[in-house]
Amino acid sequence: MNAHKDMAMPFEASSDRRGRQKLDRETVNTLVVFGLSIVLIVCSRFISPALGSWSQVLTVLILASFLIILSFGQGLVILIGGLDLSIPALITLGGVLTTTWIGTGDAGVWYMLPAILVVCAMVGAVSGIGIVWLKVPPFIMTMATSIVVASVALGYTSGTPRGGSPSSLLWLMKSWFLGVPVVIYFTLAFILFGWLLQNFTALGRRLRALGTNRNAALIAGVGVNRLELVPYAISAACAGFVGMMLVGYSNGATLRMGDSYMLPSIAAVVIGGSSILGGSGTFIGTVGGAILLTTLGTVISAIGLSEGWRTIIEGAIIVGALLVLRGEFLTHVGNRMLTRGK
Amino acid sequence: MSAVTANPARRRSPFWRAVISDTGIVALIYVLLYALYAFWQPDALSLYTFTDLVNNSTPLALAAAGETLVVISRGFDLSVAGVVSLTNVLMAVYPLDGPGGALASLLMCCAIGAFVGMINGILVARLGLQTIAATLGTMIICQGLALVILDAPGGMVADFVTYTLTDTLFGVVPIAGLFLVAAVVLWLAFRRTNTGIGLYAIGADEQSARFSGVAVSGVRITAFVGAGILYGVAGFMLSAQTATGNPTAGTPFLMLTFAAVALGGTPLGGGRGSLVGSILGAGTLMLLQKVLFSGGVSSFYTGIFQGVVLVLAIVFGNTVARLLKKDEAR
Numbered sequence: 001m002n003a004h005k006d007m008a009m010p011f012e013a014s015s016d017r018r019g020r021q022k023l024d025r026e027t028v029n030t031l032v033v034f035g036l037s038i039v040l041i042v043c044s045r046f047i048s049p050a051l052g053s054w055s056q057v058l059t060v061l062i063l064a065s066f067l068i069i070l071s072f073g074q075g076l077v078i079l080i081g082g083l084d085l086s087i088p089a090l091i092t093l094g095g096v097l098t099t100t101w102i103g104t105g106d107a108g109v110w111y112m113l114p115a116i117l118v119v120c121a122m123v124g125a126v127s128g129i130g131i132v133w134l135k136v137p138p139f140i141m142t143m144a145t146s147i148v149v150a151s152v153a154l155g156y157t158s159g160t161p162r163g164g165s166p167s168s169l170l171w172l173m174k175s176w177f178l179g180v181p182v183v184i185y186f187t188l189a190f191i192l193f194g195w196l197l198q199n200f201t202a203l204g205r206r207l208r209a210l211g212t213n214r215n216a217a218l219i220a221g222v223g224v225n226r227l228e229l230v231p232y233a234i235s236a237a238c239a240g241f242v243g244m245m246l247v248g249y250s251n252g253a254t255l256r257m258g259d260s261y262m263l264p265s266i267a268a269v270v271i272g273g274s275s276i277l278g279g280s281g282t283f284i285g286t287v288g289g290a291i292l293l294t295t296l297g298t299v300i301s302a303i304g305l306s307e308g309w310r311t312i313i314e315g316a317i318i319v320g321a322l323l324v325l326r327g328e329f330l331t332h333v334g335n336r337m338l339t340r341g342k
Numbered sequence: 343m344s345a346v347t348a349n350p351a352r353r354r355s356p357f358w359r360a361v362i363s364d365t366g367i368v369a370l371i372y373v374l375l376y377a378l379y380a381f382w383q384p385d386a387l388s389l390y391t392f393t394d395l396v397n398n399s400t401p402l403a404l405a406a407a408g409e410t411l412v413v414i415s416r417g418f419d420l421s422v423a424g425v426v427s428l429t430n431v432l433m434a435v436y437p438l439d440g441p442g443g444a445l446a447s448l449l450m451c452c453a454i455g456a457f458v459g460m461i462n463g464i465l466v467a468r469l470g471l472q473t474i475a476a477t478l479g480t481m482i483i484c485q486g487l488a489l490v491i492l493d494a495p496g497g498m499v500a501d502f503v504t505y506t507l508t509d510t511l512f513g514v515v516p517i518a519g520l521f522l523v524a525a526v527v528l529w530l531a532f533r534r535t536n537t538g539i540g541l542y543a544i545g546a547d548e549q550s551a552r553f554s555g556v557a558v559s560g561v562r563i564t565a566f567v568g569a570g571i572l573y574g575v576a577g578f579m580l581s582a583q584t585a586t587g588n589p590t591a592g593t594p595f596l597m598l599t600f601a602a603v604a605l606g607g608t609p610l611g612g613g614r615g616s617l618v619g620s621i622l623g624a625g626t627l628m629l630l631q632k633v634l635f636s637g638g639v640s641s642f643y644t645g646i647f648q649g650v651v652l653v654l655a656i657v658f659g660n661t662v663a664r665l666l667k668k669d670e671a672r
Contacts, residue, residue: 083474136656137610139418139474143597144649151645158642263482276475308489308589315482319465322475 026282029273029325033288040295047302056298058181062173062249064294065187066242068287070261071268072194073235075286078269079198080211080231081278082138086127086146087239087265089153090120091258094243096153099163099253109166113244117237123149124236128229142232153255161253169248183245194283207231211278263314264293271321293317365619367662368606372626375633382636393516395629397508400518401426401580403624405595406602407525408455408572410620411565413603416545416612417473419566421462422573422599424484425455426592429577431488434497434587444503451574458484459570463563481596488589497587507582518579522621525572529617537564545612597652602627605655609663627651 041057070087077084097116102109123145130141153161175182198204209217210224218224239258247253272289274281293314300310380386405422412419429451438447458480465476510516532538540561543551552558580591600610606623608615627648634647 130653134653134657135660136653137418139420140597140600140610140652140656143600144652146649147597147645147652148649151643151649154645155640155642266478270475276472306490306493308486308491308493311486311489312483313486315479315486318482319471319476319479322471322479323465323469 026273026280026285030282030285030288033271033273033285033292037288037292037295040292040299044295044299044302047299058184060291060294060298061184061187062181063298064291065183065190066245066261067264067268067290067294068187069190069238069245070242070265071272071286071290072190072283073231073238074265075269075272075274075281075283076198076207076231077138077235078266078274078276079207079278079281080228081214082131082142082231083266083276084127084142084232084235085139085262086124086142086149086236088258088262089146089149090123090236090239091243091246091261092153092253092255093123093149094120094240095247095253095257096157096161096243096255097240098166098169098244098247099161100157102166103163104165104167106167109168113166116244117240120240120243121233121237124233125229127236128232131232132225132228150255157255159255161255163252165247165251169244170251171248173245173248191283191287198283203230208279211280213279263311263318264290264297267314267318267321268293270318270325273325275325276322365607365616365622368619368622368626371605372622372629375626375629379629379633379636382633389510389514393508393510395625395632396516396519396522397583399625399628400522401576401583402595402598402602402628403522403621404525404572404576404579406599406606406620406624407529407617408569408576409599409603410606410608410615410617411541411569411572412473413608413610414545414612414615415541415562415565416548417466417562417565418477418600418610419462419569420474420477420596421458421480421484421570422576423592423596424481424488425458425570425573426577426580426595427488427589428458428484428491428592429454429574430581430584430591431492431497431587431589433499433503433578433581435492437498437500437503439500439502441502441506443500444506447500447503448575448578451578452571453574455570455572455574455577456567457570458573459567460563462570463559463566466566467559467562485589485592488592492587492589495586495588499581499585499587503578503582504585507579518582521575521579525575526618526621532568537561541565542613545614547613597648598624598627601648601652601655604652604659607659607662609659610656611663614663614666623655 041060070091074084074087094116097119098113101116102112127138127142127145130136130144131138134141136144171182172186173181173183177185198207206217206222206227207230209220209222210227214224242261243253243258246257250257268289269281269286270276270289271292272281272285272287274286296313296317297310300313305313376386383391385391405426409419409422432450432454433447438444462473462477462480465471465480466473469476507517511520533541537560540551540556540558541564543554543556544558544561548558576595577592581587584591602623603615603620604610604623605626606616606619606621608619630647630651631644634644635641639647
């Protein structure tokens with residue numbers, strides 16, 4: 001682990017645009033998270049011989065792809081200083097609408113899938129409207145949306161969602177291309193898209209400005225109110241899409257299919273180095289957080305720990321990450337290592 | 343400074359003051375809603391129905407009362423869901439029968455709540471974490487512990503607890519109601535202490551409270567510990583209600599406590615509000631469920647109403663807070 005870091009860090013430092021010989025917190029954190037994931041995958045061989053193999057790594061990456069896409073949305077919401085607690089309900093909504101509106105076969109899938117995503121995005125925008133104009137705190141507003149959406153899904157399906165997965169989603173989740181599952185190519189493309197959106201577009205920069213200082217962003221000419229809706233809409237659409245992916249993965253929808261994703265989506269963002277106060281964080285760090293969490297989850301279930309222990313470990317990781325990221329602890333450690341390396 | 347904040351609306355007539363005060367409006371809503379309930383359900387005025395309603399409302403009312411302490415000090419406490427689940431599960435897995443057993447269980451619940459509250463307080467006041475983030479972490483850990491102790495709904499709460507705490511005293515006073523009265527009495531005493539005044543002061547303006555000599559971190563920790571104890575008692579009363587354990591019993595509390603607090607006239611921005619209002623707010627929410635049920639709304643769709651009521655409660659709380667502020671400025 002140390003060798004990996006020492007090799008990577010000077011390179012990262014010299015590619016720093018500001019040209020200073022210091023690493024910022026986000027970079028150090030991203031490297032630590034990816035490093036820890038690799039160490040964990042390698043070490044997991046000692047726990048069970050099945051772990052750490054190539055096929056196992058691919059399974060972890062497939063499972064991580066759900067979390068990566070979710071935490072992109074959650075990350076944007078956290079970037080502007082909010083919190084999205086409606087993710088499980090929107091995963092269920094996306095899944096249930098996919099199985100009931102499209103169902104097995106592929107009839108109209110090319111316009112129905114986007115239509116479902118638009119429905120989800122509109123639900124997210126409604127949360128945003130409540131937050132911006134009704135001044136309801138984000139976590140309460142998204143909680144309210146969540147319970148309304150869950151209730152609608154329950155009533156709409158009368159308790160048991162029917163139908164199976166469209167064949168195109170089965171293809172996305174189940175087929176392989178050049179020895180790698182198709183969904184991993186897709187996730188890579190998504191990561192590239194998310195990274196570009198967050199770092200190289202006006203939207204990404206404006207969101208970061210909004211999260212750093214709302215008043216300053218307003219004075220700088222950013223239309224803050226309308227802008228604040230965008231992350232909630234994106235997060236909802238991402239959750240809806242993960243609902244579709246889960247439909248393809250397990251060939252059907254259930255009303256509780258999203259429940260286990262709420263805490264990991266927040267944890268991935270926090271571990272990835274984003275400040276829970278908003279204004280800082282990178283998507284690449286979040287991706288690392290998602291992979292680390294998924295790896296950890298796989299190892300935990302391989303050891304045979306129950307759901308409860310898994311939850312406890314997740315909670316402890318969130319608190320630990322918050323405490324570590326609170327100060328300039330990582331920057332400090334990173335710069336120490338850098339100067340010692342020279 | 344804080345005394346002014348704690349007793350707003352000095353310039354209006356006493357009548358208007360009583361109506362628009364922290365608790366006046368929610369009390370009015372409760373009475374109107376009860377009238378509607380009695381209209382649909384003629385036996386609503388019977389002692390039995392009233393006892394039932396008090397029993398149903400008590401766990402949420404106590405949890406909302408605890409949340410109020412944290413909200414007044416300008417914070418959010420999500421650990422309520424974890425503490426309620428954890429204490430409920432412990433009550434069901436380790437039942438202690440008899441009056442002594444019930445007392446021991448109650449003390450255990452309080453101790454767990456106080457411990458979680460202490461950790462929250464330290465994370466927030468000493469280590470500088472945001473309240474939502476810190477309490478989210480402790481909530482998750484408590485929920486995990488609840489799952490470890492009991493991984494699926496089950497277990498049996500001690501008979502003594504189940505029967506006695508849902509009964510009435512002298513056939514008139516619901517015993518659960520006595521817990522609420524005790525909470526209110528303690529609150530009325532507490533808000534006159536230096537710590538109680540400090541609670542409002544740090545909620546209104548932490549910086550000036552600090553300059554005025556309020557021991558900010560001590561007050562914050564006290565608020566979290568007090569809140570935790572109330573969540574523990576809420577879990578205790580919930581167990582008496584349901585007579586069984588459920589590792590996710592506390593989850594609905596998360597949303598409902600905030601709705602109750604906002605409905606009770608405590609703005610989520612802190613610095614103002616009252617525990618009494620939150621208790622009435624919780625009562626109103628539970629009553630609303632009964633009214634909807636007797637009004638013939640399908641149970642599938644109660645979630646929609648809860649969500650809408652939550653948002654309306656907060657918008658309502660914001661509006662009241664703005665009215666009061668205008669009143670003060672005059």
